[in-house]
Amino acid sequence: MIRLCVGISSLNAAWCSLFDQLGVNIEKIDFSSPLENNYSCLIINSTLNNENKKEIYRYLDEGNGGVILCENVRSIFVHEQIKSHHPISLPLDYSNAIEQYHLGNGLLFSISFNPDVEFSCTKYKRKRFPFKKGCHPDEIVSSVNHENLRLTIEILIKKLHFHRNLPYVNKWHSPSKQPFFAFRVDTDYGSQDAIDELYSISSTYQVPITWFLHVRAHEEWIHHFSSLEKQEIALHGYEHGTSSSYEHIINNIQQGKQIMTDAGLIPEGFCVPYAIWNKSLGDVLATFNFKYSSEFTLGYDTTPFHPIHNEHQHPTLQIPIHPICTGSLNRLNVPESEMGDYFKKVLDTKIKQLQNIIFYHHPMQKGTQLWKSIFEEVNKLGLATLTFTEIANFWAHRKEASLHLYFDKATSTLTCKENSFNYFLNVSVSFQEYFLLKASEVHKPLTDFNSFPSPKISYHTKEILQELYGNRFKLLKTSIFDWKNRKKL
Numbered sequence: 001m002i003r004l005c006v007g008i009s010s011l012n013a014a015w016c017s018l019f020d021q022l023g024v025n026i027e028k029i030d031f032s033s034p035l036e037n038n039y040s041c042l043i044i045n046s047t048l049n050n051e052n053k054k055e056i057y058r059y060l061d062e063g064n065g066g067v068i069l070c071e072n073v074r075s076i077f078v079h080e081q082i083k084s085h086h087p088i089s090l091p092l093d094y095s096n097a098i099e100q101y102h103l104g105n106g107l108l109f110s111i112s113f114n115p116d117v118e119f120s121c122t123k124y125k126r127k128r129f130p131f132k133k134g135c136h137p138d139e140i141v142s143s144v145n146h147e148n149l150r151l152t153i154e155i156l157i158k159k160l161h162f163h164r165n166l167p168y169v170n171k172w173h174s175p176s177k178q179p180f181f182a183f184r185v186d187t188d189y190g191s192q193d194a195i196d197e198l199y200s201i202s203s204t205y206q207v208p209i210t211w212f213l214h215v216r217a218h219e220e221w222i223h224h225f226s227s228l229e230k231q232e233i234a235l236h237g238y239e240h241g242t243s244s245s246y247e248h249i250i251n252n253i254q255q256g257k258q259i260m261t262d263a264g265l266i267p268e269g270f271c272v273p274y275a276i277w278n279k280s281l282g283d284v285l286a287t288f289n290f291k292y293s294s295e296f297t298l299g300y301d302t303t304p305f306h307p308i309h310n311e312h313q314h315p316t317l318q319i320p321i322h323p324i325c326t327g328s329l330n331r332l333n334v335p336e337s338e339m340g341d342y343f344k345k346v347l348d349t350k351i352k353q354l355q356n357i358i359f360y361h362h363p364m365q366k367g368t369q370l371w372k373s374i375f376e377e378v379n380k381l382g383l384a385t386l387t388f389t390e391i392a393n394f395w396a397h398r399k400e401a402s403l404h405l406y407f408d409k410a411t412s413t414l415t416c417k418e419n420s421f422n423y424f425l426n427v428s429v430s431f432q433e434y435f436l437l438k439a440s441e442v443h444k445p446l447t448d449f450n451s452f453p454s455p456k457i458s459y460h461t462k463e464i465l466q467e468l469y470g471n472r473f474k475l476l477k478t479s480i481f482d483w484k485n486r487k488k489l
Helices: 013-022 050-061 071-076 115-120 146-163 192-205 215-227 246-262 279-285 326-331 336-352 370-381 388-400 462-469 472-485
Strands: 006-008 026-028 041-044 066-069 084-086 098-103 106-111 124-128 138-142 168-171 180-186 209-213 232-235 357-361 403-408 413-419 424-428 433-438
Touching: 013 026, 013 115, 013 146, 041 050, 041 146, 050 066, 050 098, 050 106, 066 146, 106 146, 115 146, 124 462, 124 472, 138 472, 146 168, 180 370, 180 388, 192 209, 192 215, 192 370, 209 215, 215 246, 232 246, 232 388, 246 279, 326 336, 336 357, 336 370, 357 370
Parallel strands: 006 026, 006 041, 041 066, 066 106, 180 209, 180 357, 209 232
Antiparallel strands: 084 098, 098 106, 124 138, 168 424, 403 413, 424 433
């Protein structure tokens, strides 16, 4: 029996957060135990003493093991002993940063970056998102594509498991077999009529909205939000403004939260205006008991995660969204009749790749009616439709639930010795197929279950990449204009 757990030589908050995203167990390597039975693969990200280094050599050469070497320890192995190396297909961000080697019977990946440094990055820049030739909307987002980072590490971990004829098992990222869908509305300066129009669409299609209130704009009629049924009401601040001042940020949150509370609205989440994350915001949020926050300058288009703040996991869950709204399309003069095509394309791509989807909107922007067709498609696909608090509650359970898995190669049987995870497991035995099964069902051979074909992860063509990354001067001008028009607290 082999324990399905990843061992790492130096475990820090960033690696913990990254593996919480993956839904895979990780722990610091215990070199006193048999490595080939105690760990399904290893990550070496710190200098080892000679005894431990010899044990890694033995694990690779004799034990059919698998190891990832991080940038700061790439020289730990003498490269003359490596027999061969092969290229590996990965997302563009990291495709040239990884080399694959065979050492004895083992498989080794040498990577020229540190995933924990990438994960912890809080820098942001303006990026384009693919739509159609000559028309790609843009937004200021995290400079690191967290989904590509997550996907890259997952691909490497999978390959190491498959090399050892072990399944890759992780906690599924949705409470149902289908990915989940969520819809966020930043109310900004929205009128009551515009709010009611969106609420009517939500009620008709039974897709709940999480409303982030710009409190000052609705202060005179804030009680109206109490009448919205099956919705979630969260906080966007009293003023719609940004700041790097701890005092200004905390005052803006406290004032907005107090007015909402007085109106009987208890916000469990927050998103900062303009989505600008900074250290002061992180410090402020750590003093509140919000279940979640949502800033796409920290992360976008990926699964929820706890960001790294002051070298620790921030207590407030970050729920990333797709950062393009109808206003982004309107800036490019996309006709309202064509705006829905963009969101349908994103929805289709994410569904094919089994990713969760979170869109957002502003009440006073064009395109409100297009959400009817999007919500209709969401219902047709049978996606779980969640509020942000429901996402946060599920993710908290997913993160904290214990799950200790073992695999018997002789019988192809998973065994769970401790389990408090009440949802689905994703079990991959190759890059071509996967199984979804409840953790309580794992005490059977995998051959007893029906498998599904794995999604094909498609990468952009060179032509699209040239359009997305070209003409940076135009993006710079947009950013300067955006910065000048941003209200400061």
